[in-house]
Amino acid sequence: MISFTLWDIFRNLLLATRWTILLSAGAFVGGGLVGLAVLLVRVLPYRWAVRAARLYIELFQGTPLLMQLFLAFFAPALFGFNVPAWIAAWSALTLWAGAFLAEIWRGCVEAIPAGQWEAASSLGLSFIEQMRYVILPQALRIAVAPTVGFLVQVIKGTALTSIIGFIELSAAGTEITNAIFEPFTVYGCVALIYFALCFPISRGSRWLERRLNVAHLTH
Amino acid sequence: MNYHFDFGVLLNYAPMLAHGVLITTELTVIGGGLGCVLAVLCAWARTGGPAWLRRPIGAYVEVIRNTPFIIQLFFLFFGLPSTGLKLPAIQAAVLAMVINLGAYGTEIVRAGIEATPRGQFEAGASLGMSGPEVFRHVVLLPALARIWPALSAQIVIVMLGSAVCSQIDVQELTYAAGFIQSRSFRAFEAYFGVTVIYLALALLLRLALRVGGRYLFPGQNLR
Numbered sequence: 001m002i003s004f005t006l007w008d009i010f011r012n013l014l015l016a017t018r019w020t021i022l023l024s025a026g027a028f029v030g031g032g033l034v035g036l037a038v039l040l041v042r043v044l045p046y047r048w049a050v051r052a053a054r055l056y057i058e059l060f061q062g063t064p065l066l067m068q069l070f071l072a073f074f075a076p077a078l079f080g081f082n083v084p085a086w087i088a089a090w091s092a093l094t095l096w097a098g099a100f101l102a103e104i105w106r107g108c109v110e111a112i113p114a115g116q117w118e119a120a121s122s123l124g125l126s127f128i129e130q131m132r133y134v135i136l137p138q139a140l141r142i143a144v145a146p147t148v149g150f151l152v153q154v155i156k157g158t159a160l161t162s163i164i165g166f167i168e169l170s171a172a173g174t175e176i177t178n179a180i181f182e183p184f185t186v187y188g189c190v191a192l193i194y195f196a197l198c199f200p201i202s203r204g205s206r207w208l209e210r211r212l213n214v215a216h217l218t219h
Numbered sequence: 220m221n222y223h224f225d226f227g228v229l230l231n232y233a234p235m236l237a238h239g240v241l242i243t244t245e246l247t248v249i250g251g252g253l254g255c256v257l258a259v260l261c262a263w264a265r266t267g268g269p270a271w272l273r274r275p276i277g278a279y280v281e282v283i284r285n286t287p288f289i290i291q292l293f294f295l296f297f298g299l300p301s302t303g304l305k306l307p308a309i310q311a312a313v314l315a316m317v318i319n320l321g322a323y324g325t326e327i328v329r330a331g332i333e334a335t336p337r338g339q340f341e342a343g344a345s346l347g348m349s350g351p352e353v354f355r356h357v358v359l360l361p362a363l364a365r366i367w368p369a370l371s372a373q374i375v376i377v378m379l380g381s382a383v384c385s386q387i388d389v390q391e392l393t394y395a396a397g398f399i400q401s402r403s404f405r406a407f408e409a410y411f412g413v414t415v416i417y418l419a420l421a422l423l424l425r426l427a428l429r430v431g432g433r434y435l436f437p438g439q440n441l442r
Contacts, residue, residue: 062375062421064382066393067414074406078222152285159287163386170289183297191286191294198285 004180009189016172017193023168024155026090031097031154032147038102043109043131053102060099066160068092073164089161097154104150108143109135145209152198152205159194169193225405229412232399239395240416242309246391247378247424250316254377255370257317258324259359265325266332267350276325283322289383291315296387312384320377324370331366332358364436371428375421382417392416 042053060068072092076083112135120130162171173190177183229236261280264272283291295318296311306314335358343353363370385393396413400406 059418062379062418063414064379064393064417066382067396067410067417070396070410071407071414074410078407080221156285156287159289160383162289163383170287173290173293177297182301183293184299184301187290187294187298191282191290194286194290195282199281202281202285 019168023158027093030094034098035101057099085165089166108139149205235395239392242391246381251374253317254320257321261325262328280322308387308389312389331362367432
């Protein structure tokens, strides 16, 4: 049995936290782009486009993230590609986050009263112009707090990537546990690090919600 | 692409998949039910309960909501035995789900309670009811009816999250997928098939909760 001090445990976990942060950031940015694309498809005036976007969101919100990770890991092999774990992890998390962000942002766009659309179109603005100058500036204000709040879900979601072999904070926790047999201490430390990452973001999200003072707009 | 799909292989493992569905359902029903009870108790304590209880419950909610479910599960299953409390895998899984749903549910139910008009509390008090009586007979049901859609969504999220319990060898659906994969080397078919089953379960659960809501809260204005 190797002897590890508490600091050794913490130091190794913190080193692995880099990958948690990097993957979270990558998936959040990727998910944001996908979410934006789905949102735009959804407001198109075609019924099939709305349906396709709805189906996409339904599929990714109605199945476990873990299954999506497994499929992203195994599906490319069917085409003869062997993808490294980080690509599978990033692409699954991106698609998953995209579905949730699209749904969050749709709520924000729909919270804008119909009169705003009508006023904009009565000024002769095109659809794109209505979006750009009237709807989005207002919707963005409402969207900031829940979007920041969703970042917490993404960070927690990255913990599952350890199962398909991506070495981040959770996987490091399991490795250290296997080496020194102190699961109570190690998983306690892992939880503490996740908490240190997520809690300030949760707090920030609530602070933004109050500061932008939009609670009364959303319901 | 030279790969030939063979979903027929799943049929060979139908009993195992059925058993997986059963365990996942069991986890969801017990974990979801007890989780809702815990959520209501904590929400009561946070809004109308004794002051000394509010802080610990607030801390519980924040700790659970800001750490991943899988770490909570590992902590309960691998970590607790060193304190002398050794739980069988399935009990650890249910406990983790109850604790997890309890924390998210507390915030949801609390929002419902806080949306109760002041006059309702006052009307209850003027009838001579004590604080807990007002909560039980006047506030609770309309509050739950108000937040039922949000609570239902959270229960579905917890059900989907239970896929992780396969990691501590609970023999639910994901475990079945892993088993089929290791025997037949049909990884894609196994995980795809199970994903479809999860989707069906999620849709069924959502439907059951909507119907259940109408039954649980008759006369309340459910969306």
